[in-house]
Amino acid sequence: MSSNNPNEVRLVGRVSAAPETRxxxxxxxxxxxxxxxxxxxxxxxxxxxxxxxxxxxDLTGWSARARRSxxxxxxxxxxxxxGALRRRFYRAGGSTxxxxxxxxxxxxxxxxAASG
Numbered sequence: 170m171s172s173n174n175p176n177e178v179r180l181v182g183r184v185s186a187a188p189e190t191r192x193x194x195x196x197x198x199x200x201x202x203x204x205x206x207x208x209x210x211x212x213x214x215x216x217x218x219x220x221x222x223x224x225x226x227d228l229t230g231w232s233a234r235a236r237r238s239x240x241x242x243x244x245x246x247x248x249x250x251x252g253a254l255r256r257r258f259y260r261a262g263g264s265t266x267x268x269x270x271x272x273x274x275x276x277x278x279x280x281x282a283a284s285g
Contacts, residue, residue, distance in 0.1 A: 176253045178271055180226060181279065182206035184246045188228075188239045200230035200239040204250065204271075227270040228252075238276035245282025251275045 188202035204226045212222055228250060230239045235252075242248060252273040258265055 174253070177251060177274075178254055179249065179251045180204055180206050180271065181247070181249045182223075182226070184242045184244055184248055184282075185225065186244050188230075188242055190236060190240055197231070198236060200228075200236040202228040202230070202239050202242065204228055204248065227268060228273050228276075229255075229270050230273040230276065232274070235273040235276050238278075239273065242278060243282050246278050247280040247282075248276060248278050250277075 182204040185203045185205050188200050190198060190200045192198050206224045206226055208222045208224060211219070213219060228239065230236045250271060250273050252271045252275075254269060255272045256267055256269050258267045260266075
């Protein structure tokens with residue numbers, strides 16, 4: 170990455186479901202997606218074999234460019250995103266909750282999902 174932004178992440182993974190575009194009451198639009206990113210094999214199973222694991226990362230696309238790119242994805246596509254890690258707070262069931270997501274700056278499909 171060429172940016173001097175200390176809060177910049179780059180992820181490569183597979184799209185878990187078709188991204189969803191939402192219109193907010195303010196009139197703003199955003200695109201929501203989820204990325205499955207493989208981890209290095211570090212867990213050891215009882216059999217002694219290493220088990221692969223993944224991280225599932227929520228993505229938000231606010232810019233028109235990010236929304237356009239993300240909305241073209243299909244489940245299983247391999248994609249690359251860059252953006253900033255954000256922690257969002259919200260009210261749920263009478264208490265405050267939070268979640269971490271990547272606010273997407275750039276998004277591109279690297280490989281289409283194999284069609285079945």
